[in-house]
Amino acid sequence: MKNIAIVGATGAVGQEILRLLQHREFPVSRLRCFASSRSVGKIVHFKSEEIALEALDEHSLKETDLAFFAAGGTISREWIPRTKCLVVDSSSAFRESAPLIIPEINIHALNTHRGVVSSPNCAATILLMPLFPLHRQYKVKRIVASTFQAASGAGAHLMEELKKETEAFLESRPFSHSLPFPYAFNLFPHNSLLHPSGYVEEERKMLYETRKILEDPEIQVSATCVRVPVLRAHSIAANVEFHKPFSLEAIYKAWAQVPGLKIFEDRSMNRFATPFDATGKDEIFCGRLRIDPSQPNTLEFWAVGDQLLKGAALNAVQIAEQLLLFH
Amino acid sequence: MKNIAIVGATGAVGQEILRLLQHREFPVSRLRCFASSRSVGKIVHFKSEEIALEALDEHSLKETDLAFFAAGGTISREWIPRTKCLVVDSSSAFRESAPLIIPEINIHALNTHRGVVSSPNCAATILLMPLFPLHRQYKVKRIVASTFQAASGAGAHLMEELKKETEAFLESRPFSHSLPFPYAFNLFPHNSLLHPSGYVEEERKMLYETRKILEDPEIQVSATCVRVPVLRAHSIAANVEFHKPFSLEAIYKAWAQVPGLKIFEDRSMNRFATPFDATGKDEIFCGRLRIDPSQPNTLEFWAVGDQLLKGAALNAVQIAEQLLLFH
Numbered sequence: 001m002k003n004i005a006i007v008g009a010t011g012a013v014g015q016e017i018l019r020l021l022q023h024r025e026f027p028v029s030r031l032r033c034f035a036s037s038r039s040v041g042k043i044v045h046f047k048s049e050e051i052a053l054e055a056l057d058e059h060s061l062k063e064t065d066l067a068f069f070a071a072g073g074t075i076s077r078e079w080i081p082r083t084k085c086l087v088v089d090s091s092s093a094f095r096e097s098a099p100l101i102i103p104e105i106n107i108h109a110l111n112t113h114r115g116v117v118s119s120p121n122c123a124a125t126i127l128l129m130p131l132f133p134l135h136r137q138y139k140v141k142r143i144v145a146s147t148f149q150a151a152s153g154a155g156a157h158l159m160e161e162l163k164k165e166t167e168a169f170l171e172s173r174p175f176s177h178s179l180p181f182p183y184a185f186n187l188f189p190h191n192s193l194l195h196p197s198g199y200v201e202e203e204r205k206m207l208y209e210t211r212k213i214l215e216d217p218e219i220q221v222s223a224t225c226v227r228v229p230v231l232r233a234h235s236i237a238a239n240v241e242f243h244k245p246f247s248l249e250a251i252y253k254a255w256a257q258v259p260g261l262k263i264f265e266d267r268s269m270n271r272f273a274t275p276f277d278a279t280g281k282d283e284i285f286c287g288r289l290r291i292d293p294s295q296p297n298t299l300e301f302w303a304v305g306d307q308l309l310k311g312a313a314l315n316a317v318q319i320a321e322q323l324l325l326f327h
Numbered sequence: 328m329k330n331i332a333i334v335g336a337t338g339a340v341g342q343e344i345l346r347l348l349q350h351r352e353f354p355v356s357r358l359r360c361f362a363s364s365r366s367v368g369k370i371v372h373f374k375s376e377e378i379a380l381e382a383l384d385e386h387s388l389k390e391t392d393l394a395f396f397a398a399g400g401t402i403s404r405e406w407i408p409r410t411k412c413l414v415v416d417s418s419s420a421f422r423e424s425a426p427l428i429i430p431e432i433n434i435h436a437l438n439t440h441r442g443v444v445s446s447p448n449c450a451a452t453i454l455l456m457p458l459f460p461l462h463r464q465y466k467v468k469r470i471v472a473s474t475f476q477a478a479s480g481a482g483a484h485l486m487e488e489l490k491k492e493t494e495a496f497l498e499s500r501p502f503s504h505s506l507p508f509p510y511a512f513n514l515f516p517h518n519s520l521l522h523p524s525g526y527v528e529e530e531r532k533m534l535y536e537t538r539k540i541l542e543d544p545e546i547q548v549s550a551t552c553v554r555v556p557v558l559r560a561h562s563i564a565a566n567v568e569f570h571k572p573f574s575l576e577a578i579y580k581a582w583a584q585v586p587g588l589k590i591f592e593d594r595s596m597n598r599f600a601t602p603f604d605a606t607g608k609d610e611i612f613c614g615r616l617r618i619d620p621s622q623p624n625t626l627e628f629w630a631v632g633d634q635l636l637k638g639a640a641l642n643a644v645q646i647a648e649q650l651l652l653f654h
Contacts, residue, residue: 294547
């Protein structure tokens with residue numbers, strides 16, 4: 001039994017971590033929850049306990065065995081270097097230097113950690129879960145991917161704003177939105193930092209995190225990331241060129257053996273995964289396999305996953321479960 | 328001045344054709360509007376006239392000079408072969424046999440018509456408007472495209488249903504939706520006919536219509552078409568490999584000279600086109616140009632256009648304007 005902390009416990013990811021620790025019977029002896037100053041003193045529920053939210057200070061994590069950081073890159077960069085306990089970080093702050101782990105894919109890389117383990121970008125995770133078994137068999141050469149990303153990726157406030165703005169739109173009421181354009185019934189190219197190349201940070205993560213997690217610096221990725229008016233599941237359309245030939249039968253077979261993947265399609269009904277299907281589910285839903293006839297050894301597939309679960313909180317909790325096995 | 332008819336005048340496209348004939352001062356001497364039996368007798372307004380909706384019969388189009396067909400493939404297949412007047416068809420019924428025209432691109436092909444001219448698929452049009460000037464200079468080899476298609480593409484009823492279902496969702500009321508899954512805050516792979524290849528009809532149109540309109544049967548296209556909870560503008564993320572090298576400067580310059588294209592981006596504000604920007608606008612909004620470093624001579628771009636305007640009604644009216652010049 002361990003002393004556990006959640007930093008960012010009121011956020012969309014933090015709340016899911018809290019729920020998962022309970023649901024998965026994580027061996028918690030004491031749980032402390034940290035949030036920004038405006039939430040301090042408020043109560044969250046964990047099993048039969050009421051836990052008062054605290055503000056993080058120099059001494060907060062002294063008796064903690066493992067802390068989940070889910071409060072964004074700024075908080076992670078500020079506090080993780082001063083923290084002596086094990087850390088699972090959901091932000092991108094340490095993804096270059098720390099092991100970047102999706103337990104189903106590269107758990108072996110966990111033993112190189114020096115206290116901090118990073119959980120990958122949500123869109124990268126949803127792409128890589130169906131991709132990694134194929135990479136092992138056919139070796140990925142190049143990926144062209146488009147993402148359809150939910151509001152949750154930007155935090156609980158954007159999910160709330162999307163609902164409130166949509167309500168206002170339907171009632172023809174004015175709404176003062178936080179984005180420079182409407183979000184109700186609208187979508188927009190991902191608004192993370194724009195690099196001189198024209199790619200945004202989110203799209204660069206799809207490249208760098210794919211290379212790091214699949215341990216292949218030759219893999220090429222060109223991504224277009226788009227925020228859509230969906231609440232909490234991301235979808236990805238992936239066009240993948242492999243070095244070796246494949247058959248669809250072999251891919252379905254490989255996918256069927258991967259824990260955490262769910263093949264979701266019914267061709268007789270023309271029915272494939274939607275964000276609604278994957279919402280609240282642990283698995284990445286995949287299917288719509290097509291041989292792309294426009295180029296040799298090329299595959300199209302469609303993957304959908306709950307951004308807050310396997311895309312963030314679930315993966316972090318899975319990493320923590322593995323970390324405790326090692327210690 | 329000509330006798331004009333609109334078949335499908337109460338549909339989403341038909342209503343825009345009616346509005347555009349007035350707005351563009353189309354030379355109409357008499358306008359007749361046809362709709363399904365349940366709309367017969369209802370009134371539509373054209374300039375200062377009230378026009379009663381009629382049901383189409385064998386004699387309806389005898390004195391018509393030009394008819395717009397915007398009531399779907401079944402009506403087009405049934406009635407167009409029996410029609411002697413000029414026809415501009417918005418459905419896919421005759422896109423293989425008739426000239427398939429985007430006036431800015433291949434107006435020269437109009438003179439091969441034998442009474443019927445087809446207006447292309449909306450997603451193909453939005454892809455091809457920014458693509459054709461680049462094809463002329465650099466020759467397209469292969470396109471990987473993902474679409475983000477609005478409700479309007481399936482008709483006025485789906486736009487209405489999306490609004491009503493979203494309202495019900497926000498009020499936690501049950502809603503009996505016509506799709507086999509929710510559409511409010513959800514998206515789904517395009518549900519047109521699924522071919523054994525795994526591609527749906529909409530995705531095949533992107534291939535065949537691109538080849539026909541650009542008059543290059545060698546062009547390769549692999550598309551993933553997705554319906555998103557947006558009302559009436561489609562977005563497309565296109566990854567295009569050319570035979571020849573290009574520079575971004577030259578592409579911006581080429582685009583700036585194309586009527587009907589609008590370069591919409593502000594890199595200093597990380598601001599690119601959204602469906603909301605393009606709604607109600609005649610132009611296809613394009614930008615987010617990136618050199619894709621993963622492969623030689625490869626470009627990424629983003630295009631957004633009003634599905635009901637350049638994607639359908641506007642293109643049909645532009646074709647009709649050109650047809651009348653020829654006659």
